[in-house]
Amino acid sequence: MTHLIAIGGSDAGISAALRARELDPSTDVTVVVADEYPNFSICGIPYYFTGEVAPWQSLAHRTSADLEATGMRLRLNTFATGIDVAGRRLTVRTPDGAFEDLAYDELIVGTGALPSHAGIAGLEALSPEDGAHVIHSMGDTFALDHDLTTRQPQSAIIVGAGYVGLEMAEAFITRGMTVTQLQRGPEVLSTLDPELGALVHDELTTHGVEVVTNTTVTGIEKTPAGLTVNGSRDGQPFEQTADLVLVVVGVRPNTELLEQAGASLGAGRAVVVDEHMRTGLPHVWAAGDGIVTHHRLLGVTYLPLGTTSHKQGRIAGENALGSDRAFAGSVGTQVVKVFDLVAARTGLRDHEAITAGFTPATVAAAADDHKRYYPGAHPIHFRITGDTSDGRLLGAQLVGRRGTEVAKRVDTYATALYAGLTIEQFDDLDLSYTPPLGSPWDAVQVAAQAWSAANAKVLV
Amino acid sequence: MTHLIAIGGSDAGISAALRARELDPSTDVTVVVADEYPNFSICGIPYYFTGEVAPWQSLAHRTSADLEATGMRLRLNTFATGIDVAGRRLTVRTPDGAFEDLAYDELIVGTGALPSHAGIAGLEALSPEDGAHVIHSMGDTFALDHDLTTRQPQSAIIVGAGYVGLEMAEAFITRGMTVTQLQRGPEVLSTLDPELGALVHDELTTHGVEVVTNTTVTGIEKTPAGLTVNGSRDGQPFEQTADLVLVVVGVRPNTELLEQAGASLGAGRAVVVDEHMRTGLPHVWAAGDGIVTHHRLLGVTYLPLGTTSHKQGRIAGENALGSDRAFAGSVGTQVVKVFDLVAARTGLRDHEAITAGFTPATVAAAADDHKRYYPGAHPIHFRITGDTSDGRLLGAQLVGRRGTEVAKRVDTYATALYAGLTIEQFDDLDLSYTPPLGSPWDAVQVAAQAWSAANAKVLV
Missing domain, CATH: 3.30.390.30 (FAD/NAD-linked reductase, C-terminal dimerisation domain)
Known part of the structure; x- marks a missing residue:
C-alpha cells in the first residue's frame, strides 16, 4: 500500500488525490489543506459577488464529504511547513498550532500561487477592515463579503484589468457601486491584442465602469475620505480615492516549501518540473500554479491556469503510483465573460x-x-x-x-x-x-x- | 484566358465559380442555373416557414448582383441538357425553350440532388395544389408557401423525421398547425443512436408533434377529407389523413447529365470523382450532392451535406484553373436545432x-x-x-x-x-x-x- 500525501486543497492537489484513489483504491491518500475549504472553485468567486451564485457553499466542486467518500483523508486547517526529502516526512502545523511529522511514500505538492502586490507601497500594512482587498481564497472572499455587507462601500477602485479584475468590476457594478478600473498598460485585458481589448474596454464603459489605462499604482494609503491610491498616468501624477480598493494584478508562484526542500526555480520563479511532474527531489512531485508550465509552442514558461492545474494534478497522481504519463502541454487557452x-x-x-x-x-x-x-x-x-x-x-x-x-x-x-x-x-x-x-x-x-x-x- | 462553365446555382457550382474568379480574375466564368435563384440557402428554408426569416429574398447567401459583381456571368432559368466531352461543348435549354451550345475549356458540374420519393405510390401524380409537397428548392418553397396561404391547411403529415422533417415540424407547429410525423425506423433522427434520438422525440412531443415511429408509408391519395397516407405500422395497416402532406425522406444524387456523358456511378449511385474532383472525363469536374463523398474514416461513401459541397466546389474551381488541391475528406459532422x-x-x-x-x-x-x-x-x-x-x-x-x-x-x-x-x-x-x-x-x-x-x- 502506497502512502500518498498531497499538499493543497485546490485544483492540483485534489485532482492528484482523486486520480490516485481512482486508479488504485488501496492507496492511502492524505490531503493537507491550509484552510477548511478544499476543492472550492476559485474561478467562481466573482459570481458569488454578482449574486448569481448562492450560498457560497455551492462554489465547492465537491464537498468534504464527497471527497472523503472517495476514500481520501482530509487534514484541514493544516499548514505544511517543511519536507524532509531523505526521510520522506512532511512537517505540518496542525489547527491547534502543534507541529506533526507525516510519513509518506510519495508526496505531491500543489501549493499554488499567491496574489501579487505588484510592489504597491502601503498595501501590506492595510487589511480588509480598512477596505483593502485581494481575492484569491475563500478567506479573501469572506473578508470582502463582510466588508461589503457591514461598511456598504459605494465606490471601488480595482487595480488591474485582467480576468479577475474584469469579473469583479461586473460584480461591483451589479451591486450598484461605482467602479474605477486602473490598468497599467494601454488597454484592458492585456492577454489580447489591444484592437480586441478595446472591444472589452467599450463593454466596460457601456456598463458604467470608469476605465483608466496607462496608469501605474505605486502606493495606497488610508485617508479621511477612504483609501487613496497614488501613482502616475501617462507620466503625470495620478491620485484617486474610493471606499474600497481591490488589487488584482496577477499571482506569483508559492514556492517556499519546495525551495526550502531543495527544488529549483525556473520560468516565472516557479518550481521546475519535467513533463512527468517530477521536481527532481526523490518521491516529490508537484503540480498547479506553483510550477513552470510546459507549453506546446513556447517550451517551458509560467502560465498558471485552472485547466492546466487539473491536468497536471491528474498526471502527478497517476505517476506517483508508478505510471509514466507526460503532460501534453498547454497551448494557453483562456476565456472570460465580461458583462455580455x-x-x-x-x-x-x-x-x-x-x-x-x-x-x-x-x-x-x-x-x-x-x-x-x-x-x-x-x-x-x-x-x-x-x-x-x-x-x-x-x-x-x-x-x-x-x-x-x-x-x-x-x-x-x-x-x-x-x-x-x-x-x-x-x-x-x-x-x-x-x-x-x-x-x-x-x-x-x-x-x-x-x-x-x-x-x-x-x-x- | 480560361473559359469555365459551372452548372448549378447552389453551394458547389457557386463556390467553384467564386473561387475561380478569386484566384484568377482573367477567367471567363459562366454559371448555368436551372431556376432564377442562384446561391440561395436551402438549409434556411424551414426558417422562412417559421416566420423567423423574411422576406424570402434574404435567404440568398449573395444576390445575383453580388455574384455578377465578382465578374461571373449568370445564365438563369437555363437547363443543361448534354455534354459533348470531346468537343468541350455544353448544350443548354434557354428560358425561351431554344437549345444553345456553349463552348468551354473546363466544366464543373454541380447538379446536386433531387428529393427522394421513397417509392410512395401516388405521390408522383399529386401536386402542391393537391397539398402534396417536397421541399428542396425555392420553387418547392413558393409552392408550399402559396398552399399554406391560400388553402390555410390546419393539419399536416410529415413523412420522414430527418433534419428537414424535424425543422419543418417546428415550422408547422409555429404556424399553429397540428403535425403528425411519421418515421420508418424505431426512433426519430436516425443519424443518431436511438438513445439520443429519444431525447429529440421527447422534445417534439413536448411541443405538440404527434410522432409515429416504425411506420412505412407505401401510398398516398386524395380523399374527400384531404390527403390520406397508407402504409404499415409495426406490421399492422396504417392510415392517416391530413390537409397537407410533406415528404422529406432524403435525397438521391442528380446524375443524369454526367451519366449520359459517360461518367461512372459509385456509392449511393452518385457520380464517381477522385479527391481532386475529377470525373475521369477530360476537363469535366464535379462537386456537391451529386457525387460520392470521400470520408476520412469510411473511404468513399455518399453523404451529401452543404458544408462538403462548399469545400468540394472550392476545390473544383481551383483545380479547373490548374491547381492540384485534394479534398481532405468529410468526417460527417452534422447539427440540427429542434425546437429548444x-x-x-x-x-x-x-x-x-x-x-x-x-x-x-x-x-x-x-x-x-x-x-x-x-x-x-x-x-x-x-x-x-x-x-x-x-x-x-x-x-x-x-x-x-x-x-x-x-x-x-x-x-x-x-x-x-x-x-x-x-x-x-x-x-x-x-x-x-x-x-x-x-x-x-x-x-x-x-x-x-x-x-x-x-x-x-x-x-x-
Missing part, C-alpha cells in the same frame, strides 16, 4: 511567436456567428496568427457577444494547435452547420481564410 | 465503425455545459465511439439544450477526428474554461474520460 461579451484566446500572439522563434503574421477578421438571415446573428471579431514560413496556425483571439459560442469556438483552434495543423488544413476541417448556429464555412474558417488571403503571396 | 434542443454528431457510430473495419465501443455520458453553481447549467448527453484496439476516437454524438454550445462542441471532436487523435489525447487538449461557459474539464472531455474508464481494461 466573451473574449477568448489560444496559442500565441505576434510578439510571443517572434520571441519563440516563429515568423508570424496576425490578420484581423470579423464573421457572423450564424447566418445573418436568421435572427440574432452577431459578428465575432478574430485575430489569427500563423507562421508565414510554413502556414502553421500559431494562435487565435476571439471576441463576441455572449451566445455566439466563442468559448467553444476557441476550442477548435486549440485542438488544431495541439495537432500542429496549418491554417490551410484548418480550412479543410469538417465543422458543423445549421443556419441558427453557424455558416457553411464556420466563422472560425472565414477568419482562417482571411489569414490565407492576406498571406497568399508568402505561401505560394 | 440541439443535436449533433461527427464521425462514426458503432455499426458504421464495424462496417468500416474498426473494433468500436460506444459509451454514454452526460455532463453539464458549464459549472452547475452558475445559473442556467444544463446537461449535455453524449455518446462517444472509440476503437478498443488502439483508443482512437471514432465518433461523437451530442444532444443538449439550445445555448449549451453543442454545435461548436461537436467541432472539437470533428477537429480531433481530422487529426486522428486518440481519446486519451483528446483528454490532453487545452480547452477553454470560465464558470459561466464551461468546466475545468470541459463536458466533451468528461465524456471522453467516461469512455476511457469503461474501456480501461481493454487498453491497459
